[in-house]
Amino acid sequence: MRPRQSISEVFSTFLKFEFDSVQSWVYDAKLRRSIQNCLLQIPETKNSEKFWAIYWHKSWQTQPNSLAEGHLSAYLQETCYWTTQRTIPQFGSVHCKLSDCFQLAIAEVPKILKGCDPDQNGSLKSYSNVAFGNIIRDALRQKQEIDFSNDWALLLKLSRKQLQESLQSAGLTTEIIASYLLAWACFEKGYILTKSPGIRKLQRPDEDTWKIIAQLYNSDRLTQLKPPGQECNSQTLEKWLLFCSKQARSYLYPVVTSLNVSRPGQTEGELQDDLPDTNESLLANLIEREETETQKNQEIKIKTVLIDAIAQLDSQSQQLMQLYYQQGLTQQQIAKQLQIQQYQVSRRLAKVRESLLLTLVRWSQETMHISPTSNVVKHVSAVLEEWLLSYFSNPNNNTAQEQ
Structure with missing residues (x-):
């Protein structure tokens, strides 16, 4: 089994089994996007596996069954695999597939997370190594007892x-x-x-x-x-x-059937191919809801920051913004109405936009830990322009601004 290399891979990939042996690591798209976004916000932690293990565990404690559980389940894949491989030979008389025991153990991740405190009990991997072993041994002892009892x-x-x-x-x-x-x-x-x-x-x-x-x-x-x-x-x-x-x-001790086995009587295809084709898994739905909620909260905060910044502009700049964004006048029409040159209108508009953009970039850097790279600034500038058009086109906002 190939060791995982990057933090992104460690917290977003899962083992894929074929014929009871590991075939490869498979990415979960939303988990991958989630951890990459986090690494952009806190770039200094790009090599700190322990930091992210504690971070996601603390996040899981406040929001069980959330995105954090998916990240931690991915993180513990290797630990679960090696523990399973060491434990099965101890029960030579019990026939059980490695992949089945692995799935049985990894399904207990929520229980393991509940019992572990990385700040007190050492690393999450050390704790789960013992916990996975106990889970598998209990299951195999039970199977052994049931198999040999009439x-x-x-x-x-x-x-x-x-x-x-x-x-x-x-x-x-x-x-x-x-x-x-x-x-x-x-x-x-x-x-x-x-x-x-x-x-x-x-x-x-x-x-x-x-x-x-x-x-x-x-x-x-x-x-x-x-x-x-x-x-x-x-x-x-x-x-x-x-x-x-x-x-x-x-x-x-229910019979466990792997979804990766071939269809009965067929040489191609697996049992999982016959599962209903759902658009989103439960985990995907949870991730989507969490992302939507996070986005809404960010939009509310950004709106507050920009409204405060607009309120602090001088009266001439506020008038210029209303003529351009609210009334939709061109720079020539604004210049004629204010009796100034067109280049002066262009410069003043650019200066106001630059002031608002700088406020938004600083807020993003301080609050969301986003580094102001050229691509980030370009994206924020486009979002700002779209927001200004939307904000000044709303009559309620215009009334509040005039007051």
């Missing part, structure tokens, strides 16, 4: 909460779940009462045990179920318990 052994290992959550995820009604939980509790009690000493491997209960389980259920249902329901024989209870085992197995 239905009856699994039922005895379950807690009531785990089974209840499994049944709820299956969409069963409260009444049915209560019946299944009671059947499971009677199974536990009946199995323990009849278990022969010295038997290590848990097997299907024998007929005598099933009779005890049925008796316990039919007795307890009268006091523990509302309504108590019908009596159940051992065949019905066995069917219920096997269903419980199946649901718990699929709930506790």
Whole structure:
């Protein structure tokens, strides 16, 4: 896997897997644009990975599920990959793809961000290295236990909460779940009462045990179920318990299918090619909303700065701006009305524009940390001209200016 080189790459690229191995780094366009804009505003941090890790983490703390989470997920790609590669061999008996374990771990980035404070606990990478390892080990231990447990052994290992959550995820009604939980509790009690000493491997209960389980259920249902329901024989209870085992197995460790695998029975194309063609992902929508809000706030601040600057102009300059931008007079017409030469009008207009442009550039440099390069000044000048036309064409603004 090629190490990433620049800050822009570190905070905006993601690993692409093919056949369970890394193929390349892939850019997220909006994350790339975001970090590049930030580097333009704070150019001295162009090589400071630690600075941006702390910056985005602090930003995430105030705005979870925002652009910051995408940057940090990109940042932790390498850490997650190497942790996954080290952890999987520890569970040689468990068959699990590296790409699947990687995706399982990287999905927990929000949980990791919540538990880490880079200012107190060292670097985010060091913390996530341990956290990713714990997440993967817990998942593989659970898979190992489930893979090697038969239905009856699994039922005895379950807690009531785990089974209840499994049944709820299956969409069963409260009444049915209560019946299944009671059947499971009677199974536990009946199995323990009849278990022969010295038997290590848990097997299907024998007929005598099933009779005890049925008796316990039919007795307890009268006091523990509302309504108590019908009596159940051992065949019905066995069917219920096997269903419980199946649901718990699929709930506790669902089967993960990579979207990069080939379509069944085809040599070309991947499963992800069949996904609905949506215009924007959830992350893209979040980024767009954040960018729109930021732009609106900036526009309000710029408007305030320029209105204050116009208010500080002398009366002659304000009159000149109104004649040119509000009434749309040409320089010749303005010169005739003010009884001065046309070149004087041109010079005064240029001087006023230069004054406003200088105010706007200084504000951008001090507030947004934008270096006043020639391209930046050229862009700001074009934006200023457009704003002046819009501002003086608004009757409300004109009235306020005259007052």
